[in-house]
Amino acid sequence: MSELSDELLVAYVDGQLAPKQAQAVDKVLAQDDVLSKRVSALQAAHKRLEAAFDAILAGAEADLAAHPVSRPRGFFVSWSALLQASLATAGMVLAAVMLLAGLGWPLKAPEIVWRDSAAVDMEPVGALPRDWREEVARAQALIGRESLEIGAESQTNAELARFQLARMIGPNLLVPELGAEGLRFARAQVLRFEGKPVAQLLYLDAHGAPFALYAKAGEANEEGAFKRYGAIGAVSFAHDGIAYLIAGEADEPSLVRLAGAVRRKENSSGPEAPASATVPPVPNPKPKP
Amino acid sequence: MQAEDYQDSIKPGLVAMLPRLKRFADLLAGSKREGIALLRRALKRMLAEQHRYQRSIPLDRFAFAELYRQWFEELAAEGGGAREDEDAAQTFAALFPRKEGKDFDPLMAAFLHSLPPQHRATLLLVYGEGFDDIDTGRVLDVAPETIDLRLVRLSASLADCLSGRGQTRARANLARLYAEEAA
DSSP: OOOOOHHHHHHHHTTOSOHHHHHHHHHHHHHOHHHHHHHHHHHHHHHHHHHHHHHHHHHHHHHHHHSOSOOOOTTOOOHHHHHHHHHHHHHHHHHHHHHHTTOOOOTTHHHHHHHHHHHHOSSOOTTOOOOHHHHHHHHHHTOOHHHHHSOHHHHHOHHHHHHHHHHHHOTTOOOOOOGGGTOEEEEEEEEEETTEEEEEEEEEOTTOOEEEEEEEESOOOOOOEEEEETTEEEEEEEETTEEEEEEESSOHHHHHHHHHHHHHHHHTOSTTSOGGGSOOOOOOOOOOO | OOOOOOOTTTHHHHHHTHHHHHHHHHHHHSSHHHHHHHHHHHHHHHHHTGGGOOTTSOHHHHHHHHHHHHHHHHHHHTTSOOOOOTTHHHHHHTTSOOBTTBOSOHHHHHHHHHSOHHHHHHHIIIIISOOOHHHHHHHHTSOHHHHHHHHHHHHHHHHHHHTTSOHHHHHHHHHHHHHHHHO
């Protein structure tokens, strides 16, 4: 009997040997019945293993068909998730539309797209190829007529933005001044989700990194919650019947601190609050004669 | 209001591989009941922490590694002891669907049941999933050389069982593996 180790024989059975090594083993096996039987036993063992694992897989499939673990939600995502996923692409699509219309657009906004893409959209490997068309189509769904009705001047003027957004979202909406937190107001616009307006307020920090505060009417009050979506972190909270989501490429403590700053301004926006911290009153339409 | 889970990125991929994940969970846990519970907990965690998933890594490797991590951490939290009950062998054998009223492969079921879950997982990932030693090592958080060693000893042990060379020799191969891994 020749001396061939189990290591070598298993590698031979698994096809791990180089062609010349495999040929050498073939020659030995042709002359050694004991080794040949050993190789046959190893091959049979592997086949039995594969058959056993196939059988367990079939059982698992049958179990899941009878009792599914979970069901996919299909194409539905919540408004906050959709907003977050579309933060960058919405700006890009709308910027393209407005540039074509000759209205101009802050050139910093598309940076968000590329920063985000570079962070999470590397080589698509595995079962999750990422399709830009899907992302852009979702962003397109956020754009409504109001998005284009607010002129470029109104978008970059905080006071005008406050006035227009309060009309659409509600009188309790706050467009906070976040200078104390190192953020400068850049612009605002109205998006649309399931027929309801969503305010998007964009700020830039000292390094030019964008942050966004989203606001949507009609949500119940709830405590803040942090969530990360790829490179983007977000904190959500609600106050006075308006839901907020503050998002940016920042860590949890920074975003929680920002959310706290916004909430403090909310809490100070009562009747005694300084006029500069509150939304200007919405004028009542004059009755028609 | 809480930010809703942004699950539409990895969730379809996970759903597509649910049977494979369930098989892995069943083999780790040793029973269907504990396997499905383990899978639920692991999926919940994967979705909640999916920001850790890097698209440069195949999703199945990520998911198997996360499932294994969930099992391992729970085992460590329980003190590392294997959970055994009187019907453990029968429970394990129930992982194999019966065919025409007969057990699928009693010898194979007994062999796999006799192994530590980490070794069962090694065999599954290589011969059931087709992973190489590098990916298998990454999932199970061990070196590829350890995977190679396990494959040789476990294959030899199973071949001994199947070829009638005796349980003693088969057990000797396993004992050798345990000693080599401990070293």
